[in-house]
Amino acid sequence: xxxxxxxxNDNRNDPRSARELIAFCIGEQEFCVDIMSVRExxxxxxxxPLPHAxxxxxxxxxxxxxxxxxxxxxxxxxxxxxxxTARSVIIVVRVxxxxxxxxxxxxxDILTITDELLQPTPDLASDLxxxxxxxxxxxxxxxxxxxxxxxxxxxxxxxx
Amino acid sequence: MDAMAExxxxxxxxxxxxxxxxxxxxLAIENGEADSDTVNAVFRAVHSIKGGAxxxxxxxxxxxxxxxxxTLDEMRTGRLDSxxxxxxxxxxxxxxLADLVTAARDGGTADAERNxxxxxxxxxxxALAKGEEPPAPTAAASGGSTDGPVYDDGMGDFDFTPVAxxxxxxxxxGGDNKFRIVFKPSPRMYxxxxxxxxxxxxxxxxxxxxxxxxTSEVPLLTAIDPEGAYLTFTIELSTAEPEEKVREVFEFxxxxxxxxxxxxxxxxxxxxEADDPDIAEILARIRAxxxxxxxxxxxxxxxxxxxxxxxxxxxxxxHAKAAPKPAAPPAPSAPAAAKADxxxxxxxxxxxxxxxxTIRVDLERVDRLxxxxxxxxxxxxxxxxxxxxxxxxxxxxVAVGFDELEQLTREIQDSVMAIRAQPxxxxxxxxxxxxxxxxxxxxxxxxxxxxxxxxxxxxxVIERLADPLTHMIRNAIDHGLEKPADRLAAGKPEEGVVRVxxxxxxxxxxxxxxDDGAGINRKRVKETAIKKxxxxxxxNLSDEETDNLIFLxxxxxxxxxxxxxxxxxxxxxxxxxxxxxxxxxxxxxxxxKGSTFTMSLPLTLAVLDGMIxxxxxxxxxxxxxxxxxxxxxxxxxxxxxxGDARLVQVRDTFMPLVDVARELGYSHDLAxxxxxxxxxxxxxxxxxxxxxxxxxxxxxxVVIKSLEANYGRVPGIAAATILGxxxxxxxxxxxxxxxxxxxxxxxxxxxxxxxxx
Numbered sequence: 001x002x003x004x005x006x007x008x009n010d011n012r013n014d015p016r017s018a019r020e021l022i023a024f025c026i027g028e029q030e031f032c033v034d035i036m037s038v039r040e041x042x043x044x045x046x047x048x049p050l051p052h053a054x055x056x057x058x059x060x061x062x063x064x065x066x067x068x069x070x071x072x073x074x075x076x077x078x079x080x081x082x083x084x085t086a087r088s089v090i091i092v093v094r095v096x097x098x099x100x101x102x103x104x105x106x107x108x109d110i111l112t113i114t115d116e117l118l119q120p121t122p123d124l125a126s127d128l129x130x131x132x133x134x135x136x137x138x139x140x141x142x143x144x145x146x147x148x149x150x151x152x153x154x155x156x157x158x159x160x
Numbered sequence: 161m162d163a164m165a166e167x168x169x170x171x172x173x174x175x176x177x178x179x180x181x182x183x184x185x186x187l188a189i190e191n192g193e194a195d196s197d198t199v200n201a202v203f204r205a206v207h208s209i210k211g212g213a214x215x216x217x218x219x220x221x222x223x224x225x226x227x228x229x230x231t232l233d234e235m236r237t238g239r240l241d242s243x244x245x246x247x248x249x250x251x252x253x254x255x256x257l258a259d260l261v262t263a264a265r266d267g268g269t270a271d272a273e274r275n276x277x278x279x280x281x282x283x284x285x286x287a288l289a290k291g292e293e294p295p296a297p298t299a300a301a302s303g304g305s306t307d308g309p310v311y312d313d314g315m316g317d318f319d320f321t322p323v324a325x326x327x328x329x330x331x332x333x334g335g336d337n338k339f340r341i342v343f344k345p346s347p348r349m350y351x352x353x354x355x356x357x358x359x360x361x362x363x364x365x366x367x368x369x370x371x372x373x374x375t376s377e378v379p380l381l382t383a384i385d386p387e388g389a390y391l392t393f394t395i396e397l398s399t400a401e402p403e404e405k406v407r408e409v410f411e412f413x414x415x416x417x418x419x420x421x422x423x424x425x426x427x428x429x430x431x432x433e434a435d436d437p438d439i440a441e442i443l444a445r446i447r448a449x450x451x452x453x454x455x456x457x458x459x460x461x462x463x464x465x466x467x468x469x470x471x472x473x474x475x476x477x478x479h480a481k482a483a484p485k486p487a488a489p490p491a492p493s494a495p496a497a498a499k500a501d502x503x504x505x506x507x508x509x510x511x512x513x514x515x516x517x518t519i520r521v522d523l524e525r526v527d528r529l530x531x532x533x534x535x536x537x538x539x540x541x542x543x544x545x546x547x548x549x550x551x552x553x554x555x556x557x558v559a560v561g562f563d564e565l566e567q568l569t570r571e572i573q574d575s576v577m578a579i580r581a582q583p584x585x586x587x588x589x590x591x592x593x594x595x596x597x598x599x600x601x602x603x604x605x606x607x608x609x610x611x612x613x614x615x616x617x618x619x620x621v622i623e624r625l626a627d628p629l630t631h632m633i634r635n636a637i638d639h640g641l642e643k644p645a646d647r648l649a650a651g652k653p654e655e656g657v658v659r660v661x662x663x664x665x666x667x668x669x670x671x672x673x674x675d676d677g678a679g680i681n682r683k684r685v686k687e688t689a690i691k692k693x694x695x696x697x698x699x700n701l702s703d704e705e706t707d708n709l710i711f712l713x714x715x716x717x718x719x720x721x722x723x724x725x726x727x728x729x730x731x732x733x734x735x736x737x738x739x740x741x742x743x744x745x746x747x748x749x750x751x752x753k754g755s756t757f758t759m760s761l762p763l764t765l766a767v768l769d770g771m772i773x774x775x776x777x778x779x780x781x782x783x784x785x786x787x788x789x790x791x792x793x794x795x796x797x798x799x800x801x802x803g804d805a806r807l808v809q810v811r812d813t814f815m816p817l818v819d820v821a822r823e824l825g826y827s828h829d830l831a832x833x834x835x836x837x838x839x840x841x842x843x844x845x846x847x848x849x850x851x852x853x854x855x856x857x858x859x860x861x862v863v864i865k866s867l868e869a870n871y872g873r874v875p876g877i878a879a880a881t882i883l884g885x886x887x888x889x890x891x892x893x894x895x896x897x898x899x900x901x902x903x904x905x906x907x908x909x910x911x912x913x914x915x916x917x
Binding site: 045046047048049050051052053059060061062064065066067068069097098099100153154 | 531532534535538778823824825826865866867869870871872874875876877880882886887888889890
């Protein structure tokens with residue numbers, strides 16, 4: 001576990017300034033999501049494809065009786081589609097009342113950071129990345145992008 | 161919700177039950193099936209509503225209930241015959257009472273004018289009853305004064321004595337009949353929230369009574385059982401009433417006390433050495449006791465007992481109303497009570513001891529339990545499959561254990577599903593009123609016969625059953641039955657019969673609505689359909705096909721739109737709403753004999769009977785309700801029809817062949833028609849198509865899982881399910897798949913095909 005912001009104890013005791021993030025890899029890049037939105041992390045199982053779904057939706061899996069859609073985060077961010085292997089990981093996140101899984105290559109770290117460390121998304125980033133990347137941070141020489149999970153799932157019109 | 165609102169809600173829930181009981185009772189009386197229990201149950205129902213309403217200061221309701229109760233009391237005491245006219249007024253009063261309850265709950269207003277009229281009619285009945293039997297002023301007063309002070313009493317009276325009448329007014333009217341009554345309450349009587357004091361008061365109301373109380377059995381304070389009963393009352397009664405009237409007073413407590421009522425001939429002091437040695441002994445003991453205590457004294461004992469009795473809180477209406485609903489004691493029989501309907505306790509005190517114990521449970525909790533059990537079943541299947549795959553011998557101990565586990569989980573699943581099941585009675589009991597109203601408006605005489613009202617089905621199905629059922633009954637009366645004059649001319653009784661029957665049949669519930677009317681006028685139906693362009697004029701339709709024309713959208717045979725039918729809801733809507741429930745509806749009709757509509761519905765919406773099919777390398781579930789037949793098309797039967805469109809010939813009709821894999825985007829190439837299986841399906845609009853799939857794996861019941869909760873609606877997919885291997889399988893939305901496969905409405909789907917059933 002990498003602790004970045006000294007003094008460590010103060011941050012731990014003050015939840016307002018500290019937040020914990022789960023970092024993971026997609027190809028060569030590292031991303032992270034707020035640990036509060038993560039419900040569980042599990043291994044890859046074969047998903048049932050959904051008809052007429054966007055290309056970044058792998059399909060649905062059975063999560064203890066619930067039907068869980070899986071989003072290929074790489075494809076969602078505009079990278080080539082992930083080819084799931086037995087070592088791929090599904091991060092189950094919750095946005096409001098919806099549960100869904102993010103397909104990533106591996107979970108790499110749990111970070112405790114303060115908001116000052118978070119830098120705004122650089123202008124260079126593509127429009128697509130900007131939609132999902134809330135900010136970047138430099139940690140031990142690595143660049144980690146914070147993903148906002150809100151818009152990851154395709155939006156459905158409520159009437160649909 | 162604050163406590164008061166909660167109690168209020170409970171009150172209205174119970175009102176609904178009481179109203180149902182009231183109506184059921186009145187109908188039994190109407191059919192001549194009534195015994196004294198029925199009349200009492202009816203009386204109690206109104207009484208309980210009045211009592212509860214008093215607590216909430218619902219003055220209109222209290223007033224109406226009071227007048228109603230008074231009239232019922234006349235019936236209870238036998239002074240008012242349950243003639244047809246009387247029962248009709250009472251039924252209408254029951255409707256009015258229901259409206260008042262609704263108005264009180266939802267804050268609306270009831271039809272004051274009608275209620276006033278009914279009150280007058282009810283009072284008229286009371287007057288009639290009194291007029292017929294002049295020498296009964298006392299008894300009539302005990303429950304009979306229609307308004308004025310008694311009504312005021314009823315209002316403020318929180319112990320819900322029907323009428324708190326000043327006893328002194330009622331005393332002193334002696335009569336020729338003299339009785340000696342020995343009344344020894346048992347602890348059971350108090351436990352049922354009956355009170356000796358009230359019984360005694362009722363005895364006073366009959367005439368001149370002298371009560372003495374034998375306290376000799378009362379033990380020392382240390383030995384006293386707070387819930388015990390130790391007192392014996394001896395009553396010397398002089399009354400104008402016959403013995404039955406006296407016995408009636410004890411009717412409610414008869415089985416919970418030692419009671420002897422003996423007519424005393426002429427000698428006021430009675431014959432102490434009476435024939436009955438027991439009485440003699442008791443009387444001797446009474447003598448031994450210090451002077452018979454005056455009447456009000458016995459009140460002491462009931463006072464002591466009352467709180468205990470209230471805690472015991474049997475489902476006696478009086479107490480159920482006084483106290484907030486007892487917080488469902490965790491009865492040991494709770495699992496056993498699973499079959500009992502969730503909202504149906506308080507069957508009334510008619511059989512206080514025998515009534516099934518029920519608890520009220522939040523529906524969400526039950527649904528959560530059902531979900532969990534569904535998962536348990538899936539995991540159990542997965543686990544045993546994996547165990548066998550891992551090379552476990554079928555005869556090993558572990559395998560035996562798995563078998564037992566499987567049985568157990570199935571049993572749990574059935575029991576849990578049964579919790580949601582309710583008798584269709586809750587829908588059926590609304591029907592009599594509907595029939596009355598429709599019969600009134602249409603000027604027809606209708607008798608409703610219901611059968612199988614205890615048939616159980618899932619609560620959601622019940623809720624969604626009410627509308628189509630209502631419409632079909634309205635239809636049966638409005639269109640099915642003839643006018644009385646026409647019926648007589650046809651040699652039938654004036655009164656038409658509408659029969660509604662529910663039954664279980666091969667894992668589904670079947671509801672039949674039949675009338676003994678004229679049957680479907682096929683000639684007119686066909687003419688209408690041709691006129692509206694629903695079928696070609698030259699169409700040659702079988703009788704069955706003609707009958708089914710009435711389910712076509714835009715069809716209505718009514719010459720003019722009456723206030724009943726023609727509310728913009730046709731039989732097509734009925735059919736659609738039944739199909740939305742996974743059900744089917746069919747019709748049979750015989751000219752001059754009547755028509756029968758049969759609807760068949762799944763017992764629950766949580767599971768679905770499906771055919772498991774392979775589409776590409778995916779597994780898909782097709783709802784069995786949509787499937788008519790399956791076949792393997794031969795090359796000669798498949799016709800290309802321009803572009804990618806293909807038709808398949810089934811006997812002598814052609815229907816479009818829908819390539820499911822392609823529609824779902826699982827494959828882009830046209831599947832070979834001859835290598836697969838064609839499933840003939842009927843869409844909601846009656847159009848038939850053939851779905852082409854790669855193979856059929858089997859048929860089984862699947863648990864329906866929502867896709868929308870975590871994802872959203874997927875075109876062509878109705879829902880998802882989880883198969884035994886733990887994978888998610890999609891449930892096909894047959895209508896959507898068929899619809900999207902057609903770029904535009906085409907001519908295979910003509911009215912002709914609509915009609916084919």
